[in-house]
Amino acid sequence: MKKLLLSALMLSSAVFLNTANAxxxxxxxxxxxxxxxxxxxxxxxxxxxxxxxxxxKAQDLxxxxxxxxxxxxxxxLVNFNLxxxxxxxxxxxxxxxxxxxxxxxxxxxxxxxxxxxxxPEGAATFIYNADKSFVLGAFTSINNDKxxxxxxxxxxxxxxxxxxxxxxxxxxxxxxxxxxxTHGYRGVEDFAAKSFGNSGSxxxxxxxxxxxxxxxxxxxxxxxxxGGSEFCTGSLxxxxxxxxxxxxxxxxxxxxSNDWATWVFRFNWESAxxxxxxxxxxxxxxxxxxxxxxxTPSDFCLVQITGGLVAGTVPASYHTYxxxxxxxxxxxxxxxxxxxxxxxxxxxxEAANACVSDTWPGTPANSHxxxxxxxxxxxEPGSSGSPLFDQNHRIVGQLHGGPSACxxxxxxxxxxxxxxxxxxxxxxxxxxxxxxxxxxxxxxATTVNGFDPNGVVGISENSDINTAFNIYPNPSNGxxxxxxxxxxxxxxxxxxxxxxxxxxxxxxxxxISNSTSIIDLTNQPTGIYFVEIAxxxxxxxxxxxxxx
Numbered sequence: 416m417k418k419l420l421l422s423a424l425m426l427s428s429a430v431f432l433n434t435a436n437a438x439x440x441x442x443x444x445x446x447x448x449x450x451x452x453x454x455x456x457x458x459x460x461x462x463x464x465x466x467x468x469x470x471x472k473a474q475d476l477x478x479x480x481x482x483x484x485x486x487x488x489x490x491x492l493v494n495f496n497l498x499x500x501x502x503x504x505x506x507x508x509x510x511x512x513x514x515x516x517x518x519x520x521x522x523x524x525x526x527x528x529x530x531x532x533x534x535p536e537g538a539a540t541f542i543y544n545a546d547k548s549f550v551l552g553a554f555t556s557i558n559n560d561k562x563x564x565x566x567x568x569x570x571x572x573x574x575x576x577x578x579x580x581x582x583x584x585x586x587x588x589x590x591x592x593x594x595x596x597t598h599g600y601r602g603v604e605d606f607a608a609k610s611f612g613n614s615g616s617x618x619x620x621x622x623x624x625x626x627x628x629x630x631x632x633x634x635x636x637x638x639x640x641x642g643g644s645e646f647c648t649g650s651l652x653x654x655x656x657x658x659x660x661x662x663x664x665x666x667x668x669x670x671x672s673n674d675w676a677t678w679v680f681r682f683n684w685e686s687a688x689x690x691x692x693x694x695x696x697x698x699x700x701x702x703x704x705x706x707x708x709x710x711t712p713s714d715f716c717l718v719q720i721t722g723g724l725v726a727g728t729v730p731a732s733y734h735t736y737x738x739x740x741x742x743x744x745x746x747x748x749x750x751x752x753x754x755x756x757x758x759x760x761x762x763x764x765e766a767a768n769a770c771v772s773d774t775w776p777g778t779p780a781n782s783h784x785x786x787x788x789x790x791x792x793x794x795e796p797g798s799s800g801s802p803l804f805d806q807n808h809r810i811v812g813q814l815h816g817g818p819s820a821c822x823x824x825x826x827x828x829x830x831x832x833x834x835x836x837x838x839x840x841x842x843x844x845x846x847x848x849x850x851x852x853x854x855x856x857x858x859x860a861t862t863v864n865g866f867d868p869n870g871v872v873g874i875s876e877n878s879d880i881n882t883a884f885n886i887y888p889n890p891s892n893g894x895x896x897x898x899x900x901x902x903x904x905x906x907x908x909x910x911x912x913x914x915x916x917x918x919x920x921x922x923x924x925x926x927i928s929n930s931t932s933i934i935d936l937t938n939q940p941t942g943i944y945f946v947e948i949a950x951x952x953x954x955x956x957x958x959x960x961x962x963x
Contacts, residue, residue: 438568438679438700439723439730443553445541445578446512456502458576460516463491468521468600475601478796482816482830484645484669485758485797488526488597491519496531496592497579509583514576516545517596522573524599528643528677531592532565534558535585542567545574553580560703560722563590564676568640568700569603595677597643602758602797614759615821619792621753623689624912624945626763627956629751631865632808633685633763634736636801638698638755639665640679642672646758648801649680650810651729652717653737653866654853659728661720662852665800666813666833667709670716675704680720682733685761696760699733707852710841712778713833714815716800717852731869738802739865740810740853744836746770747805750786752830754794754801754814764792767958770803775815775831783831784812791943793819794830803832809862811835884948890960893937897946904928910947911936919944936961 447454466489475486495501501515519525527542534540534556541552549571558565575596581589602613619625621633635651649665663680684698703722709715720729729735752764768787775783784803794801794814803812817830841848854860885898897909904926911920911934919939924932936944939961946957 438551440552454504458514458516460518463519466598484647486645487602488599488644490643491596511581513579516576518574519598522598524569524603525575526567526569526597528566528595530594531590533590535588537582538589539580541578544572562676566677566702568679595643614756617821618762620686621761621763631736635738636753638681641669646797647799648754650802651737653863655860657866659868667714667716669800675706675718678704710847713837715838737866739863741862742836742839749806751804754798756795756798758797782837785831789828886957890962895934897932901928905950908949912945
């Protein structure tokens with residue numbers, strides 16, 4: 416049976432991610448692409464009702480002010496399955512093929528959700544756009560979930576085709592029932608036209624110098640497609656035993672649709688350059704999850720990814736990271752936010768000052784952290800649920816909301832995050848707290864560091880190279896001393912980079928151990944700069960401030 420499938424669909428022998436924005440599957444080519452002459456019946460398209468995009472965007476102008484989930488689409492609720500829709504073709508060897516087209520005129524993207532999805536052994540489903548330039552699948556028995564549900568990431572264009580291949584040995588065993596087709600109308604141009612940049616101009620890509628010491632943490636942050644039509648942000652979180660369970664922390668207000676089984680988790684959607692690239696970066700995704708706990712006072716929601724896992728966790732090929740946390744109710748001295756604003760690629764923001772204990776309207780006193788003021792970047796709709804990291808690279812909250820926006824100033828450049836410390840015990844039950852899930856053995860842990868499941872060691876706030884160099888005075892008028900305190904003589908490279916990622920200066924120093932070097936930026940304007948210091952195997956990045 417498996418041999419028939421491999422031959423017919425030309426599948427690879429390993430898990431495959433076959434498009435720029437790929438969903439967990441085994442890859443391959445739809446049968447119809449190479450055997451079109453055998454399929455005499457054209458694909459029949461179910462036409463979705465017209466969508467009033469202008470009315471939706473008018474609503475969005477109001478909704479976006481609350482910085483909730485970023486609505487990108489309109490949900491068409493449907494009822495299409497293998498018996499009431501589409502066309503069947505019996506193939507010469509007795510196998511069968513079912514095809515159904517979905518068209519929503521004017522859509523920039525389409526994404527689909529199924530309330531009954533089961534692939535018997537040897538069967539496979541592909542989903543592709545009208546011109547066959549974008550293919551998701553093959554989805555096979557490895558994508559079956561105990562919830563019986565399944566959902567796709569976004570597909571560019573206003574039409575999509577579902578193609579199901581069923582070997583004769585498993586005839587009538589497969590199940591496909593489509594209940595939702597989402598018409599994407601804004602914030603999804605990257606999939607439709609290979610362009611993007613819906614977030615504000617002050618947002619900073621995670622590869623920029625500001626993110627240099629946060630390359631581990633960013634790998635755990637994911638873009639969420641929730642309710643089929645909205646973007647939020649979440650983060651993988653480590654648990655005390657570090658057993659790789661794929662827990663994702665986000666905001667409770669991102670989960671009002673209560674359909675966690677159709678959530679899609681998009682990993683690694685980020686720029687490889689500090690400036691926005693000319694085409695959409697690649698990404699990988701998983702779908703389906705189950706609810707663990709949620710609670711309104713601190714606005715948290717914890718889910719566990721259940722679909723597309725390998726040995727119970729996220730596939731190693733995703734190169735992800737389980738972020739650490741602190742449940743100590745102590746304000747961070749500085750904070751970092753990593754998020755997907757307005758459904759855009761991953762960004763990083765900094766508040767280079769202390770957080771303040773605060774209260775969100777309608778919640779208990781001191782239930783939230785408010786950032787002291789964003790000093791670089793900010794948040795937007797779609798950033799909801801994103802993690803707030805303290806100076807020790809640990810999550811201390813998830814975004815609830817706030818007034819910050821590119822172009823705002825003063826007290827309007829703040830946001831509030833539900834406290835991790837309050838969510839820890841939550842409402843006192845397993846369903847309303849983090850503790851039961853993240854410290855199941857009741858060890859009493861108050862902090863947990865981040866964890867790389869692939870054993871890759873990256874830059875750490877506590878690594879030797881971070882503490883081996885001190886830059887002073889900072890701020891200065893442009894003259895900075897770099898004091899080194901290495902345990903042995905080494906060759907180091909010093910690069911000075913501006914906020915745009917442009918290298919302004921580079922020099923290499925040999926046989927450095929305990930010494931002081933000088934960098935001169937007196938010819939540069941007032942602003943933030945970054946000093947990258949690298950040895951043979953490690954590097955660190957220090958932020959400096961030229962103030963004239």
